[in-house]
Amino acid sequence: MFKVGHCSQATDAGSIAVERTEVQGKEKEAEETRRIEEETRKVAEEEKVRAEFEKKEALKKEEIAVQKKLEETSPERKRVLGVEADVHKQKSFVATLKDELITVGTENLEGRARIEALCKDAAGNLIR
Incomplete structure (x- = not known):
């Protein structure tokens, strides 16, 4: 009267659907993480370009002030020209620090993303 294999097939189909949903969720999450990392990288690159420009401008103005002083x-x-040269030198130093901070911040974000991915993979492996 009852088919023994029929119930087993329904359970297998249900577990496959659940696994498929989990995989799709993980793929979506991974894609979102990649998108965020790419946006962060672009913003960091733009900030680095700005910092480099500020540094070049400050160095140029410092050089002009030193020349005028001479x-x-x-x-x-x-x-006055000596103080002006010092101000531009400090601006150059600030731009250099800004560039370094952007680099370190980007590296930290990338490292954190890798750690999160490893934790998710490890958690996924523990569940199975």
Whole structure:
């Protein structure tokens, strides 16, 4: 009257559907993670370009101020130009630090993404 194999097939089909849904969810999550990483990388690259531009501009202005200081004869004007050169030197230093912070921040995000992926894989393996 009852077919023994029939119930087993329904359970197998259900578990396959559940596994398929889990795999699709993981694929979607992985794609979202890749998209976020790519956006983060693009923003970091843009910020690095800006920081590099700021650094070049500051160095150029510092050089101009130093040159003017060498040409100037008035002691007050020399002091002002010296301070101006120092300000531009500090701006260059700040731009360099900004560039380094962007690099470190990007590396941290990439490392964190790798750790999260490893944790998810490990958790997925433990469940099975």
